[in-house]
Amino acid sequence: MRYVYLEKSDLDKMIQHLKKEHRVVAPVAKENLFVFADVENAEEITLEYLPTILPPKKYFFPPKQVLGEFTMGETKMSSTTVEVEPTVIFAAHTCDIDGMECLHTVFRNDPVDPYYKKIEKEIAVIGYECMFPCDECATCVTMDTHVPKAGYDAMMTDAGDKFIIHINSKKGDALISNNPIFKEVESGTAKEEIKKLRAAKLKKFDVKLKASYSELPGIFADSYDSDVWEGVGKRCVSCGNCTAVCPTCYCFDMYDEVKLDISGGERKRVWDSCQLEEFAEVAGNENFREERSSRQRHRYYRKFDYPVKKYNKFFCTGCGRCTRACMAEISLVETVNDITKENKNV
Amino acid sequence: MSEDKKKVRIAFFDFACCEGCQLQLTYLNEAFLGVLEHCEIVNFREVISDKSDDYDIAFIEGSITRECDVERLKKIRKNATYIIAYGSCATIGGINGLRRRYTDEEAKEIVYPGREFPLEAGWPRPVHEVVKVDFFLHGCPVNNDEVVLALKSILLGKGYTPPTHAVCVECKLKENVCLFEKGQVCMGPVTRAGCDALCPSWGNTCYGCRGILDNPAEQGQTDLLEKYGYTVDDIKEKFDLYNTCKMEADKNE
Numbered sequence: 001m002r003y004v005y006l007e008k009s010d011l012d013k014m015i016q017h018l019k020k021e022h023r024v025v026a027p028v029a030k031e032n033l034f035v036f037a038d039v040e041n042a043e044e045i046t047l048e049y050l051p052t053i054l055p056p057k058k059y060f061f062p063p064k065q066v067l068g069e070f071t072m073g074e075t076k077m078s079s080t081t082v083e084v085e086p087t088v089i090f091a092a093h094t095c096d097i098d099g100m101e102c103l104h105t106v107f108r109n110d111p112v113d114p115y116y117k118k119i120e121k122e123i124a125v126i127g128y129e130c131m132f133p134c135d136e137c138a139t140c141v142t143m144d145t146h147v148p149k150a151g152y153d154a155m156m157t158d159a160g161d162k163f164i165i166h167i168n169s170k171k172g173d174a175l176i177s178n179n180p181i182f183k184e185v186e187s188g189t190a191k192e193e194i195k196k197l198r199a200a201k202l203k204k205f206d207v208k209l210k211a212s213y214s215e216l217p218g219i220f221a222d223s224y225d226s227d228v229w230e231g232v233g234k235r236c237v238s239c240g241n242c243t244a245v246c247p248t249c250y251c252f253d254m255y256d257e258v259k260l261d262i263s264g265g266e267r268k269r270v271w272d273s274c275q276l277e278e279f280a281e282v283a284g285n286e287n288f289r290e291e292r293s294s295r296q297r298h299r300y301y302r303k304f305d306y307p308v309k310k311y312n313k314f315f316c317t318g319c320g321r322c323t324r325a326c327m328a329e330i331s332l333v334e335t336v337n338d339i340t341k342e343n344k345n346v
Numbered sequence: 347m348s349e350d351k352k353k354v355r356i357a358f359f360d361f362a363c364c365e366g367c368q369l370q371l372t373y374l375n376e377a378f379l380g381v382l383e384h385c386e387i388v389n390f391r392e393v394i395s396d397k398s399d400d401y402d403i404a405f406i407e408g409s410i411t412r413e414c415d416v417e418r419l420k421k422i423r424k425n426a427t428y429i430i431a432y433g434s435c436a437t438i439g440g441i442n443g444l445r446r447r448y449t450d451e452e453a454k455e456i457v458y459p460g461r462e463f464p465l466e467a468g469w470p471r472p473v474h475e476v477v478k479v480d481f482f483l484h485g486c487p488v489n490n491d492e493v494v495l496a497l498k499s500i501l502l503g504k505g506y507t508p509p510t511h512a513v514c515v516e517c518k519l520k521e522n523v524c525l526f527e528k529g530q531v532c533m534g535p536v537t538r539a540g541c542d543a544l545c546p547s548w549g550n551t552c553y554g555c556r557g558i559l560d561n562p563a564e565q566g567q568t569d570l571l572e573k574y575g576y577t578v579d580d581i582k583e584k585f586d587l588y589n590t591c592k593m594e595a596d597k598n599e
Contacts, residue, residue, distance in 0.1 A: 030521065030523060031523040031528075032523065032527075033523050035521045052521075053518070053521040053523075054518075054519070054521050063519045234563075234565050234566065235563075235565070235566050235569055236563060236566055237512070237535050237562070237563045237566040237567055237570055238511065238512065238563060239512050239514035239515065239518075239534075239535055240511060240512070240514065240515040240518065241514060241515075241518050244515070244518040244519055245518065257495065257498075258498050258502065259380075260377060260380025260381060260383070260494070260498065261380060261383055261384075262384065262498065262501065262502065271519065273511075273515065276510075276511045276515065277510055277511070277561060278510055278511070292563060292566075325518065325524075327514065327524070327526070327535055327570050328563075328566050328569060328570055328573075329569075329573055
């Protein structure tokens with residue numbers, strides 16, 4: 001679509017422009033970490049941030065959500081009661097945008113999730129390109145999520161004293177317009193500028209995984225019975241941090257909560273985690289993944305194997321959150337490199 | 347059948363405790379009135395003075411310590427259809443469990459130094475070590491949201507099972523910065539969730555009041571402590587504060 005410039009000194013004007021008709025959520029500092037939260041002005045925002053504790057999936061797919069209401073004795077549930085105001089997710093990293101794409105793939109595919117769809121329609125995503133690698137945990141280079149490709153309405157790239165904003169959708173076009181702070185620039189010029197900035201940026205980004213993007217599916221296909229999973233399972237404490245912070249984990253539980261007078265109630269859905277012991281427990285006291293090793297293996301296969309077969313897409317965005325949040329120092333980089341090493345030695 | 351007859355009769359009984367969990371119920375406000383649509387409270391020392399032996403659900407608060415308490419509890423068990431262990435003292439022994447680290451004489455000397463009077467200190471036990479417990483409502487004090495949810499579920503015939511996963515699960519959803527990362531020792535990784543990570547969300551560490559996980563990862567948990575420079579022995583006091591009964595029981599297994 002088109003490109004505009006925004007002077008850095010006009011950033012707050014941009015936020016106020018967006019806030020006219022939207023709730024704006026952006027990365028803000030929380031102690032030594034960061035979270036996506038509602039912001040009033042640009043001052044509250046930290047543009048250079050380590051991936052937030054929870055990814056922005058919490059806006060598309062809230063940790064606890066009321067889906068509808070029911071009355072006792074009736075078999076029909078009300079239509080969805082999910083309500084959402086138009087929201088701009090501001091300064092999302094490219095890895096997180098890839099995570100949103102994964103969730104869209106799941107929830108928009110047949111059968112379409114009506115609750116997700118209703119929310120997703122109201123959310124616009126303005127990305128912010130990382131010009132520096134964040135830390136040792138991130139594997140965005142291998143997962144090919146370190147450069148903006150798709151999935152955003154607008155993308156901001158730092159170009160010294162100004163941002164270059166790439167407008168990539170109708171939503172983005174409507175948002176980034178009607179304000180003199182946005183200065184139209186000829187596409188060719190902007191693209192050329194971005195190309196130069198990106199060439200300098202890519203030199204700073206390291207590859208941390210020993211396997212390449214195209215090698216990963218084959219490695220996972222051969223590693224189901226690897227001893228690596230036993231070792232990972234021994235360390236795991238089942239705190240569920242890895243799945244909560246993962247931008248592509250979408251497993252949920254549903255339950256009905258009745259009102260106090262027991263005349264009816266609400267149907268709720270809450271995030272669940274395959275790392276919890278009760279997750280794969282079924283009637284008859286059977287548990288399909290009783291051991292932590294099988295639960296951890298399952299998590300990795302849900303990132304690098306099953307979705308590749310089902311959706312032709314990796315569900316690891318390389319954001320590094322699972323490694324950072326793990327209480328037991330289970331590192332995705334280490335685990336994937338361990339099975340890669342085993343695989344290449346055979 | 348008249349409306350009155352349909353109401354489930356609920357009784358509260360307190361044993362060795364501070365009765366703080368019973369008081370929590372009075373903070374329920376409107377929710378409490380909602381509960382009363384379906385229940386009739388027949389024994390509740392904190393609120394009413396009448397007493398009855400005719401009840402369906404008995405909430406047992408406090409640890410069981412003396413022989414006379416055992417007899418009293420057994421009678422309640424006979425009268426009630428369901429027994430709910432209510433609050434840490436009842437579900438896991440709680441703070442009363444600390445008493446298990448001392449002999450009768452030591453305990454008396456610590457609590458009432460130099461006082462000469464006959465005192466039956468008793469041996470603190472969670473309710474299930476004495477009679478069968480149908481449902482557990484953990485916490486010091488209990489979490490009112492959980493109490494209401496459990497009560498509704500029990501009234502609907504579904505029963506109630508508390509979470510079996512760690513406090514960390516709820517803590518992470520609140521986007522709290524991990525207390526271990528801030529140089530504090532938190533019992534969250536080994537403690538049963540269900541409190542919505544209340545203490546860590548308000549700047550406190552988890553004290554383990556909802557009890558140790560049923561199936562903690564032994565090596566993983568030890569490694570975790572080691573990663574932050576601790577051993578299990580270093581933080582024995584943290585385990586003991588609420589979980590001495592459980593720790594002792596595990597030792598004797």
